[in-house]
Amino acid sequence: MSSDAQQHALEQLQNLRREYAAKLPSVLTKLEHSSEQLNAEQPLPLELLQPLYQELHKLAGSAGSFGFAELSVQSREKEQLVKKWLGGEAPTTAEVAEFVAAVQQLRVLIDASAPDDAANVLVAGHSQAVQLADADRHLIYLLEDDLDLAAELQLALTNFGYRVEHYVTLDAAEAAVGKVRPDFLLVDVMFSGDSRTGPESIAALQERAIDPLSVVFITARDDFDAYLAAVRAGAVGYFVKPLDIPQLVNCLESQLKLAQSSPYRILIVDDDVLLARHYKVVLEHAGMRVELISDPREVLEVMRDFHPELVLLDLHLPECRGYEVAQLIRLNPDWLRVAIAYLSSESDEQVQANAVGYGGEDFLTKPISDLRLVSAVCVRAARSRQLSEAIDRDSLTGLLTHARIKERVNIEQQRARRLGKPVCVAMIDLDHFKNVNDTYGHAIGDRVIRALAQLLRQRLRQTDSIGRYGGEEFVVALPECDTAAAKLILNDLRESFAAVTFNASGTTFNVSLSCGLVSSDRCAGGSNLLEIADQALYRAKAEGRNRVCEAN
Ligand SMILES: Nc1nc2c(ncn2[C@@H]2O[C@H](COP(=O)(O)OP(=O)(O)OP(=O)(O)O)[C@@H](O)[C@H]2O)c(=O)[nH]1
Structure with a gap:
C-alpha cells in the first residue's frame, strides 16, 4: 500500500x-x-x-x-x-x-487515554497486492551469458505469453530493473569463481532493491549449499539444467497467482456502526473488500450481490441473534462454502460454544486488536477461498471443472444476448494423446495437460473462462469477441503449444492440438454452443488435426 x-x-x-x-x-x-x-x-x-x-x-x-x-x-x-x-x-x-x-x-x-492513542496499529504487510491489472504479458528479465540457451529460453517463454528481455551482465539487468521492474528476474547463476552472477551478487542486488525481486535461479548445481545460497538470495524458484520449461512456467504462474489474487470479500454484520466502520477501515487497509450492514434484514440481499467469502457476525443484533443469521445463511446451499465467524463481546464460553454449534465455525472476541483481526480474517477468508476453488477447480490443472465451465458457457451466452455482443466458445483437444501416454507414461501425459492449461491461462484474458471439459479436452468461452478475433487467438495458441518441447526418457517431443470454434452470433438464440463447437472439433480432427475449424 x-x-x-x-x-x-x-x-x-x-x-x-x-x-x-x-x-x-x-x-x-x-x-x-x-x-x-x-x-x-x-x-x-x-x-x-x-x-x-x-x-x-x-x-x-x-x-x-x-x-x-x-x-x-x-x-x-x-x-x-x-x-x-x-x-x-x-x-x-x-x-x-x-x-x-x-x-x-x-x-x-x-x-x-491519550488522544489518538495508538492502541491499535494499522497493519502493514498483510495487504494482498492487487496489481498488474493492465499488463497483458508479464515481464521477465533473463540474465544469461550462454547466448544459445538464452535464445531457446526466450522463445519458449514467449510461447507461454511472457515478455522476455535478455541481459548478459548483472549491471545491465540492474540498470533495467531501475527503469522498469520486471515480474521475474531469471538468472543463470554461476557458483564458481568470482562471477558477477554468483548467488552473493544476486543477494547484494536484492539488498539494493527497494522491494525484493522475484528471482528464479537456473543452475547446474543440485546440492544443499546451492539451494541454501538461493534461499539466502531470496529466490522464489530453483531449476536445475536441463530445464523443464512447463515446470518453470508452473512456478512463475504460482507466484503470479499469489500476487494477483483478488481481494478477499468480507461482510460485517454489526449494529455498532462506529466499531464496524473501524473494522472496515482496518481490513480495507490490509487489501480486503468489506461491506457493512447493521440491519440483519439486509443480509440476504448483500449475500446475493456481494458474494462474501467470510461473514463476521455480531452475536447480539436488533430483532435477532447472530447465530440465527448464521443458520439462515446456511439454509441456502449456494452459501455453504462461505465461512462464518462470530465477532462479539460475548465472553461466556458456553454461549460461544452454543453459537458455534449453530452455523458459525468460529468465535472472535471483542475487543480485538487490529493485528489479530487482520490475521484472523485473512486465515479464514483464505480457507474459504481454497475450499471454494477445490470445489470449482479441476485438481490437475486448476481450471474450472466440467460442470462449472458448462455453467459459465450458459451464463456468457445469456449475457451475449443481453448485450448484443457475441461470445465465442472453443472446444480444444490434444492430438494423438493416447500415443503420448503409451510412449512416455501417464505422468508425462499429465505434464502435457498441465502445460496446455498454463498456456491457456497465460494467453487468455481475465474475463475469459477456461475449463477442463474431459481428460484431454478443454473448453474456453471468450466473451465480447467475434469469430475472426477468436480464430486469430486460438491459432496463435495452437502454434505456441506445438512449439513447446517436452523432455521425457532422455528425448524430446511436441504435441499439437485441434480446436472447434463457434460464435453465438452465428447461431439461433437457444443453440447448444458446446455441441456445435464439438462438431467443429470433430471436423478439425477429420481434416488432419493441428488446426482450428469454425462451425459451419
Ligand atoms: N495422462 C493423462 N491421460 C489422460 C487423462 N485423461 C484422459 N487421458 C488419456 O487421453 C487419451 C485420449 O485418447 P483418445 O480419445 O483415443 O484420443 P487421442 O489419442 O488424443 O486421439 P485424437 O483425439 O483422435 O487425436 C486416452 O489415452 C486417455 O487415457 C489424464 O488426466 N491424464
Missing part, C-alpha cells in the same frame, strides 16, 4: 476514533443513569438490569478497538457483575452502591 493510502487509512481511523470519543460522554451518562436507578429498588428488576448489561457489553467490546483499553477492561468487569445479578445472584446494598460509584469513575478513563 502506498504511503498516501496508508496516511489516508490512518486519518480515517483517527476520525472514527474522534467520533467515538465524542459519543462516549453520552454513552456514559446513559450508563450512569441506568446504574443510579438500581439504588432505588431491591430486589433488582430485570428490566433495569437487561439494558444495563447490554450497554456495558457493547462498551467493553468497542472501547478496546478505539484505544480505550482500560475503559474496555473496567466495563467488562462491570458487565460480568451485572450478568451474575441477572443470573439470580442478589447483591447487597453496599455492593450496588460500590457498583454505581465505579460506573461513575468510568468517565475518568476517557481523559486518561
Whole structure:
C-alpha cells in the first residue's frame, strides 16, 4: 500500500476514533443513569438490569478497538457483575452502591487515554497486492551469458505469453530493473569463481532493491549449499539444467497467482456502526473488500450481490441473534462454502460454544486488536477461498471443472444476448494423446495437460473462462469477441503449444492440438454452443488435426 493510502487509512481511523470519543460522554451518562436507578429498588428488576448489561457489553467490546483499553477492561468487569445479578445472584446494598460509584469513575478513563492513542496499529504487510491489472504479458528479465540457451529460453517463454528481455551482465539487468521492474528476474547463476552472477551478487542486488525481486535461479548445481545460497538470495524458484520449461512456467504462474489474487470479500454484520466502520477501515487497509450492514434484514440481499467469502457476525443484533443469521445463511446451499465467524463481546464460553454449534465455525472476541483481526480474517477468508476453488477447480490443472465451465458457457451466452455482443466458445483437444501416454507414461501425459492449461491461462484474458471439459479436452468461452478475433487467438495458441518441447526418457517431443470454434452470433438464440463447437472439433480432427475449424 502506498504511503498516501496508508496516511489516508490512518486519518480515517483517527476520525472514527474522534467520533467515538465524542459519543462516549453520552454513552456514559446513559450508563450512569441506568446504574443510579438500581439504588432505588431491591430486589433488582430485570428490566433495569437487561439494558444495563447490554450497554456495558457493547462498551467493553468497542472501547478496546478505539484505544480505550482500560475503559474496555473496567466495563467488562462491570458487565460480568451485572450478568451474575441477572443470573439470580442478589447483591447487597453496599455492593450496588460500590457498583454505581465505579460506573461513575468510568468517565475518568476517557481523559486518561491519550488522544489518538495508538492502541491499535494499522497493519502493514498483510495487504494482498492487487496489481498488474493492465499488463497483458508479464515481464521477465533473463540474465544469461550462454547466448544459445538464452535464445531457446526466450522463445519458449514467449510461447507461454511472457515478455522476455535478455541481459548478459548483472549491471545491465540492474540498470533495467531501475527503469522498469520486471515480474521475474531469471538468472543463470554461476557458483564458481568470482562471477558477477554468483548467488552473493544476486543477494547484494536484492539488498539494493527497494522491494525484493522475484528471482528464479537456473543452475547446474543440485546440492544443499546451492539451494541454501538461493534461499539466502531470496529466490522464489530453483531449476536445475536441463530445464523443464512447463515446470518453470508452473512456478512463475504460482507466484503470479499469489500476487494477483483478488481481494478477499468480507461482510460485517454489526449494529455498532462506529466499531464496524473501524473494522472496515482496518481490513480495507490490509487489501480486503468489506461491506457493512447493521440491519440483519439486509443480509440476504448483500449475500446475493456481494458474494462474501467470510461473514463476521455480531452475536447480539436488533430483532435477532447472530447465530440465527448464521443458520439462515446456511439454509441456502449456494452459501455453504462461505465461512462464518462470530465477532462479539460475548465472553461466556458456553454461549460461544452454543453459537458455534449453530452455523458459525468460529468465535472472535471483542475487543480485538487490529493485528489479530487482520490475521484472523485473512486465515479464514483464505480457507474459504481454497475450499471454494477445490470445489470449482479441476485438481490437475486448476481450471474450472466440467460442470462449472458448462455453467459459465450458459451464463456468457445469456449475457451475449443481453448485450448484443457475441461470445465465442472453443472446444480444444490434444492430438494423438493416447500415443503420448503409451510412449512416455501417464505422468508425462499429465505434464502435457498441465502445460496446455498454463498456456491457456497465460494467453487468455481475465474475463475469459477456461475449463477442463474431459481428460484431454478443454473448453474456453471468450466473451465480447467475434469469430475472426477468436480464430486469430486460438491459432496463435495452437502454434505456441506445438512449439513447446517436452523432455521425457532422455528425448524430446511436441504435441499439437485441434480446436472447434463457434460464435453465438452465428447461431439461433437457444443453440447448444458446446455441441456445435464439438462438431467443429470433430471436423478439425477429420481434416488432419493441428488446426482450428469454425462451425459451419
Ligand atoms: N495422462 C493423462 N491421460 C489422460 C487423462 N485423461 C484422459 N487421458 C488419456 O487421453 C487419451 C485420449 O485418447 P483418445 O480419445 O483415443 O484420443 P487421442 O489419442 O488424443 O486421439 P485424437 O483425439 O483422435 O487425436 C486416452 O489415452 C486417455 O487415457 C489424464 O488426466 N491424464
